[in-house]
Amino acid sequence: MRSVFYLLDAAPYGSEKAYGVLNAAAVSIKMDVTLGLYADGVYLALAGQDSRALGVPNLADIIYAYPEIRVLAHEPSMAERGLLRQGLIERVELADEEVFMEQIREAEGFMIL
Amino acid sequence: MKTLTIILTDGPYISEYAEIAYKIAIEALKISQVNIFLYLDAVNIPKLGQKPSLFGNAGLLFQDLAERGAVVRACVRCAAARGYLAVEDGVCPDYHQGIKITSLYDLAEMLKESDKVIALSR
Numbered sequence: 001m002r003s004v005f006y007l008l009d010a011a012p013y014g015s016e017k018a019y020g021v022l023n024a025a026a027v028s029i030k031m032d033v034t035l036g037l038y039a040d041g042v043y044l045a046l047a048g049q050d051s052r053a054l055g056v057p058n059l060a061d062i063i064y065a066y067p068e069i070r071v072l073a074h075e076p077s078m079a080e081r082g083l084l085r086q087g088l089i090e091r092v093e094l095a096d097e098e099v100f101m102e103q104i105r106e107a108e109g110f111m112i113l
Numbered sequence: 114m115k116t117l118t119i120i121l122t123d124g125p126y127i128s129e130y131a132e133i134a135y136k137i138a139i140e141a142l143k144i145s146q147v148n149i150f151l152y153l154d155a156v157n158i159p160k161l162g163q164k165p166s167l168f169g170n171a172g173l174l175f176q177d178l179a180e181r182g183a184v185v186r187a188c189v190r191c192a193a194a195r196g197y198l199a200v201e202d203g204v205c206p207d208y209h210q211g212i213k214i215t216s217l218y219d220l221a222e223m224l225k226e227s228d229k230v231i232a233l234s235r
Contacts (some may be wrong), residue, residue, distance in 0.1 A: 001224050016191075019121070020153045023190070038120040109224060111232045113122050113152060 003032035005107035008041035012059045013051060018044055022062045023112050029068035034103055037092070038074045040081075045073040047087040060089055068092065074100050118148040120220070121155035121233040125171035130233040131158050135174040137231065143179055149178065149221040151187040151212075156195055159212040160186065161204075171207045171222045179211025183221075186215040188227040 006025050012018040018041070025035050037045050049060040063071055070097040078084050088094075095103065104110055119138060123130045138147045151158055157209070159172045179185045192205070192214045199205050202215030224230060 001227050001232065004224060004230075019189045020191075024152070024220060027217045028224060029222065030224060034222055069155055097227045108155070109227075111120070113120065113232060 001031065001108045002108045003034075004028055004109040004111060005034045005036055005104050007036045007038055007104070007110070008044065008050050008111045009112065011040040011041040012044040013054055013056060017113070018059055021056065022059055025061060025069050025111060029066060032070075032107075033068065034070045034107060035063075036072045036073060036074065036100060036103065037097075038100070039077050042073050042081065042083060043079045045071070045078070045088050046083065046090050054071070058100070062091055063076070063091060070075040072100060072103060114141070114145045114226045116146045116148065116227045116229075118150065118223040120150045120152055120232040121158065122153040122213045122232075122235070123182045125153075125160075125163065126165060126168055128235060130235075131155075131171040131174065132169070134231075134233055135178060138178050138183055139181070142178075142183060143229075147178070147183040148227070149175070149183055149185045150220045150223055151185070151191075152217075152220070153188070153191050154195075156187040156192040156214075158195060158198070159185070160210055161207055175213055176209035177210075179198040185212045186219055186223075188217050188220070189214050190211065190217065204210060220229040 012016040199214040
């Protein structure tokens, strides 16, 4: 397998899910790796995250630390949550429905963890 | 198909994914190499001493897969977070035989060498 698309559809904090997906993506960078943020997963795209009060790692730092991971935020999910006017992490690309699904289709592996 | 990798993230009895993975792996082992990576709560699956009253023992299923030649590995970070520690060469005294604790980088290697990947996750 030469490319993998990880889909995150859960909010970044409050469970281990997003941290787990990010770590799996981080170790996969010898392949073409894309992280797709969908549904509540799009909250991970927001700039200015501060998780200190939660006592857990700031997951945005992992996105900054691994520029090899292409990060797509599903634009309709952002719109449904009223997030389109929010500032995003600079590396995050907004992807409309067509582009997002096209990237899933083109990847050799598709993973929801 | 030469190599199949199955990824699990659920604990043993919150869903039937462990049993489904077992059945898929049994069939796949007839024609290919099978890797299984236990991630997040799935690292609880191979715990020794489980006594489920309503279900089959999930740990025994994965010991059986390892005995049949499947490579079954558990994420070290997830395992340590839940109190499972490897003593030597990935062997964990709290786990059924044949299942080893390993780096998450092994997941990436499994993915790279796989012709097919199945992730069973909620």
